Amino acid sequence: MTSSTSKNVANTEFLPENQLILNAVSEGIYGFDLNGNAVFINPAAEKMTGWKAEELLGKNIHDSHHHSHSDGRHYPQEECPIYNTLQDGLPREISHEVFWRKDGTCFPVLYNSTPVYKDKQLIGVVAIFRDISIQKQTEQSLRQALKQVQALSEKLSSENQYLQLELANKTGDVGISGHSEKIQELIQQVALVANTDSTVLISGENGTGKELVARNLHQLSHRADKPLISVNCAAFSATLLESELFGHEKGAFTGATNRRKGRFELANHGTLFLDEVAELSLEAQSKLLRVIQEREFERVGSSETIQVDIRLITASHHDLLKRVQQGLFRMDLYYRLNVFPIQVPPLRDRLEDIPELVNHLIHDLNRKLGKKIKGVSQKGLQQLMSHRWPGNVRELQNVLEREIILSQSDVLHIAPITNNNNTPQTKLLTFAQMEKQYLTQVLRQVSWRISGPAGAAQLLDLAPSTLRSRMKKLGINRPN
Numbered sequence: 115m116t117s118s119t120s121k122n123v124a125n126t127e128f129l130p131e132n133q134l135i136l137n138a139v140s141e142g143i144y145g146f147d148l149n150g151n152a153v154f155i156n157p158a159a160e161k162m163t164g165w166k167a168e169e170l171l172g173k174n175i176h177d178s179h180h181h182s183h184s185d186g187r188h189y190p191q192e193e194c195p196i197y198n199t200l201q202d203g204l205p206r207e208i209s210h211e212v213f214w215r216k217d218g219t220c221f222p223v224l225y226n227s228t229p230v231y232k233d234k235q236l237i238g239v240v241a242i243f244r245d246i247s248i249q250k251q252t253e254q255s256l257r258q259a260l261k262q263v264q265a266l267s268e269k270l271s272s273e274n275q276y277l278q279l280e281l282a283n284k285t286g287d288v289g290i291s292g293h294s295e296k297i298q299e300l301i302q303q304v305a306l307v308a309n310t311d312s313t314v315l316i317s318g319e320n321g322t323g324k325e326l327v328a329r330n331l332h333q334l335s336h337r338a339d340k341p342l343i344s345v346n347c348a349a350f351s352a353t354l355l356e357s358e359l360f361g362h363e364k365g366a367f368t369g370a371t372n373r374r375k376g377r378f379e380l381a382n383h384g385t386l387f388l389d390e391v392a393e394l395s396l397e398a399q400s401k402l403l404r405v406i407q408e409r410e411f412e413r414v415g416s417s418e419t420i421q422v423d424i425r426l427i428t429a430s431h432h433d434l435l436k437r438v439q440q441g442l443f444r445m446d447l448y449y450r451l452n453v454f455p456i457q458v459p460p461l462r463d464r465l466e467d468i469p470e471l472v473n474h475l476i477h478d479l480n481r482k483l484g485k486k487i488k489g490v491s492q493k494g495l496q497q498l499m500s501h502r503w504p505g506n507v508r509e510l511q512n513v514l515e516r517e518i519i520l521s522q523s524d525v526l527h528i529a530p531i532t533n534n535n536n537t538p539q540t541k542l543l544t545f546a547q548m549e550k551q552y553l554t555q556v557l558r559q560v561s562w563r564i565s566g567p568a569g570a571a572q573l574l575d576l577a578p579s580t581l582r583s584r585m586k587k588l589g590i591n592r593p594n
Contacts, residue, residue: 141243146196151174176194180213196239200236208223211223211225224246304334308334312453313451314331314454315428315451319431321505328389332425335425357414360376360378361376367415553588557590
């Protein structure tokens with residue numbers, strides 16, 4: 115045994131025979147007698163702790179470099195697992211503690227305290243330990259990476275939910291069809307403002323294509339590779355709208371079982387389109403104004419401020435200035451939204467665009483319905499151009515979709531357009547009446563089959579449960 119090795123030996127009866135093996139291993143090894151004093155320290159332990167064997171042999175190692183927790187709190191010896199093994203003879207493995215070096219720094223350790231017996235009598239404890247700093251750093255890095263992946267997954271999941279919703283009823287490209295003077299003026303306005311971050315207010319009657327204009331503005335902007343997030347302000351109550359726009363934390367209100375990102379957060383670096391913005395409550399208008407001014411907000415139930423960078427586009431079929439005069443809309447918000455106004459003309463003011471619109475819509479509807487309609491007969495086209503279109507382009511699309519579903523040829527022969535069976539078109543139906551008439555006609559066409567292949571739900575691109583719900587609400591019943 116060398117002289118350096120003999121320094122590490124305080125009790126030859128306690129030590130194993132092969133000192134070379136103990137001195138060669140990379141783990142630190144301590145031997146303790148029944149009083150908890152060091153009787154053996156290998157070179158690896160010296161290297162990791164900075165303490166030389168001669169400085170610790172015969173002394174209480176706990177007092178030297180196991181005296182405190184990682185946060186600096188005192189660590190009493192009687193709570194130490196090594197000391198406890200000396201008392202009860204039970205082995206232990208610990209991975210959540212630190213050893214302190216001679217220079218005052220600490221490092222995380224994984225150690226085992228194992229009782230040593232001779233002739234069935236406990237004579238001491240061996241503690242084997244290793245520095246797990248790299249392992250802890252790796253675990254921390256993995257946790258941070260996992261947290262980032264989870265956050266990204268949550269973001270992508272939320273974006274996918276909204277984007278799928280956006281795409282559900284959209285087919286074809288986002289081109290604006292028509293060569294009339296009014297539509298060309300509109301296209302020019304879109305081109306001028308699209309690649310700026312200016313707020314745009316789109317006005318126009320229902321069904322004129324305000325959302326189509328918003329999508330064009332986004333596609334032509336420098337944010338085109340980022341999400342376009344839409345929300346119909348008229349579709350939510352004042353309470354739900356706040357959560358929809360700004361998101362909420364888990365437990366923020368009854369039913370909030372998970373944290374949810376709002377549309378503002380999802381639209382970060384992209385475009386947020388608020389349709390029917392006139393329907394916002396005055397309270398929601400105040401919060402919207404703050405986001406526009408300060409570009410920050412808090413989720414419902416949270417005090418954490420979230421910064422956002424969005425391009426805001428709004429739309430309404432109301433005259434917002436009149437709403438301001440009526441006290442229904444904030445004047446300061448109106449001026450914030452009306453930076454660049456765009457007016458979408460009604461279809462009756464651009465009837466010359468109908469042939470091009472028809473071709474465009476038939477192309478999209480063929481793809482949606484799996485049809486191969488070539489076009490509309492000359493007489494049918496004249497029928498379309500003689501109508502006043504109170505429902506605008508949306509009404510035209512509905513008429514064409516109905517005719518395509520019912521058509522038995524590849525050319526559409528448009529029947530005289532009336533609002534119900536024999537009522538002249540001067541007497542307008544409500545939207546619910548038009549919807550009921552349309553759904554009933556489709557159901558008759560498929561012999562009242564709702565689900566399955568060639569069922570009404572499939573033709574209407576609706577879930578069967580949604581169609582049944584609409585039938586119930588509209589009072590549509592299958593005849594006996």
